[in-house]
Amino acid sequence: PDIDGIINILKRNGNLAFKLLSGSLGAGFYKATYKEDEFYINTKRISLHELKNIISNLNGYLVTEYIVAHNVIRKIYDVTPNTIRVQLIRDKNKEPKIIGSFIRFGTEESGVLESPTAGGIIAKVDVLDGYVNEAYTILNDRLIKLDIHPNTGQSIEITLPFWDLIKSKIYYISNYLPQLNYLGFDIIITHDSFKII
Numbered sequence: 448p449d450i451d452g453i454i455n456i457l458k459r460n461g462n463l464a465f466k467l468l469s470g471s472l473g474a475g476f477y478k479a480t481y482k483e484d485e486f487y488i489n490t491k492r493i494s495l496h497e498l499k500n501i502i503s504n505l506n507g508y509l510v511t512e513y514i515v516a517h518n519v520i521r522k523i524y525d526v527t528p529n530t531i532r533v534q535l536i537r538d539k540n541k542e543p544k545i546i547g548s549f550i551r552f553g554t555e556e557s558g559v560l561e562s563p564t565a566g567g568i569i570a571k572v573d574v575l576d577g578y579v580n581e582a583y584t585i586l587n588d589r590l591i592k593l594d595i596h597p598n599t600g601q602s603i604e605i606t607l608p609f610w611d612l613i614k615s616k617i618y619y620i621s622n623y624l625p626q627l628n629y630l631g632f633d634i635i636i637t638h639d640s641f642k643i644i
Contacts, residue, residue, distance in 0.1 A: 450502045453510055454495075457481045462513035465505055477501070478513055478559045489559045490526070514635045514642050517608050520550075523601045527553030527561050530644065531572060531607070531634045533614075535621055538628070543621035545614060548572035550579055550607070555598045568593060570603050577610025579603060613641050 457463050458481050465477035479498070480487040486498045493501075515521070516528045523529070531550045537543040549569050553559065556566030563569045563585045570582035582593040582603040595602055607613075617632055624630075633644045 450499050453502055454498065456510075457486075460512065462515075464511050464513040465502075466509050466511065468507050468509055475508075476560065514637060514644065517636045517638055519605055519608055520636060522599075523596050523603060523605070524552045524554065524599055527551075527557070527559060527567075528635045529553065530561055531613075531636065533572075533574075533617055533632045533634060535617060535630045535632070536628060537621055537625065537630075543618055545574045545617065548574050552582075552596060552603070554584070554596070568596065568603070572607065574614075577607035577613075579605050579607060608636055609641055616641075 453463070457479055461481055463479045465479060467475040477488050478490070480490075486493050486495060488498070488501060514528050516525075520529045529550060529552050531548060533545060534547045535543050535545050548571075550572055551561035551563070552568040552570070553561045554566050554568060558565070561567040563583065566584070568582050568584050570579050572579055580603070583590045584593060584597070585591070593603060613634060613636070617630075620632075621627070621630060634641050635644055
């Protein structure tokens with residue numbers, strides 16, 4: 448319930464996410480890390496005093512677990528969780544339908560963020576089978592096509608683990624909340640399942 452409690456959780460878990468309750472494109476996001484008796488915010492080492500100051504000034508923030516992605520996804524880039532967006536619509540009295548999906552990858556330029564506007568990468572996800580391809584980044588206000596991650600050299604073409612499970616659960620949620628006509632799910636695939644963030 449206080450700053451020391453948050454620091455104790457950080458020490459126990461190793462990572463936490465500080466997220467604005469109302470934000471987008473990664474604005475105001477902090478990744479807090481405790482490793483080898485040192486504290487970091489967004490990969491920059493800071494003192495305990497600086498961390499306490501940051502936490503005390505978080506207004507309108509949610510402090511939550513920092514989710515680590517599945518190894519298939521982490522091999523492309525492991526600094527960020529590489530979030531998947533799944534877009535779903537439901538017309539009146541009709542079954543819900545996934546209309547599109549993409550995944551974002553961070554880069555050295557984007558830091559702990561994944562947004563293409565911050566230097567990250569966006570790639571298409573085939574809604575039928577979870578196959579990832581057609582990756583792009585933004586450079587000088589232009590979309591640049593990529594075949595490999597610019598920092599790791601890894602191919603961006605993968606098939607997402609647990610894709611059928613993700614789709615079935617998203618349809619289940621949409622049927623449970625039929626009054627919502629449009630839903631955009633942000634998902635991180637974990638080692639053994641997935642989480643909606």
